[in-house]
Amino acid sequence: MTLIVTDLAIARGGVPVLEGLSFRLEPGRALVVRGPNGIGKTTLLRTLAGLQRPLAGQIAGAEDTIAYAGHSDGIKPTLSVTENLTFWARVFGVPDIAPALAAYELDDLAQRHAGNLSAGQKRRLGLARLLVTGRPIWMLDEPTVSLDVAAVEMFADAVRAHLAQGGSALIATHIELGLDADLLDVGPFRAKPRAVDDFDGDFL
Template sequence: MTMTVTDLTIARGGMPILAALSFQLTPGRALILRGPNGAGKTTLLRTVAGLQSPLQGDIIGAEDQIAYAAHADGLKAMLSVAENLRFWADVFGQHDDVEAALSMFNLRDLRDRLAGTLSAGQKRRLGLARLLVTGRKVWVLDEPTVSLDAASVVIFADAVRTHLAQGGMALIATHIDLGLQDADVLDVTPFAAVAGTGSGASDEAFL
């Protein structure tokens, strides 16, 4: 499975912000999006994830295989850590044990804690651990390391490497170096259609 984006034009608030953008994502590969705040990275990720339609162009090849994680953690505060993961596994029709996700994101000792009692960094790790229970091949991630300390960034990067080694793909907007040495990089700045304003951030946490 390959995801191909061709001649994409996207808009924020009805105003085109990126135009004539094309790229391809293949199994085992990650693509890192770069560009200043407001350049259109979030809007691009939302469009790829199917949350909004492009003005022009095509996104082909991964329609039912995308898991999208944005700025919000999207947790149920009154469910435990393990129950949150089981909830999301059920949403995506997956019935595998959640133990692998708990282990990968160093959450085993917190498995019975209510999500609402976690620290910001712990909530973020749990939010990202949900990716492992979706069964989706394409991870579309918007600034996934927000609220993570240095050790947790390493944990997240290891999870991405494992996903790629298993034939998965990742499209990630981030300002930090995740140490993914083989990742491709796409700077969206040359594809600017007009000067955009605002961040385009959204409350949608996960799809």
């Protein structure tokens, strides 16, 4: 499934942040989104995931194809690792959670309550959720926060495996993942401040 974005403009809190953004995300490819803080990377990912509407422009191929992972992992602290993953697997209609547990080495933690996990372990659980969605396009917002070097490698392996199966990924990150990924620098697409046209000359 190819994601095609044409002339997209997005806003955060009513203020336009990016405009004129166009790109394609082909199956089997990864796209790393770069840009300074506050440029609108999270807003871009949320818009593509359908959580908010764009100001202008078209998004094609995003309907029911995107697995979104934001800053929070959506983990319930009173449920065990297995229960958390099983819930999402059943919501997305995926039968088996074993590969997801194995990919992030969560087998030993499977019966542990998620509230007792460390920040990095929680993040691994959050990323394992992507594997039980069965969705072709991963949309990841700073996925490597609080991961150690070994876990970052697990994540990179999971992304590579996903790409090899014909999936694709859009990743907003500032660290080098060692992926064969295209780079999308959103800096040049910063929305220009609008000219204020409500100047009331007659009032003066």
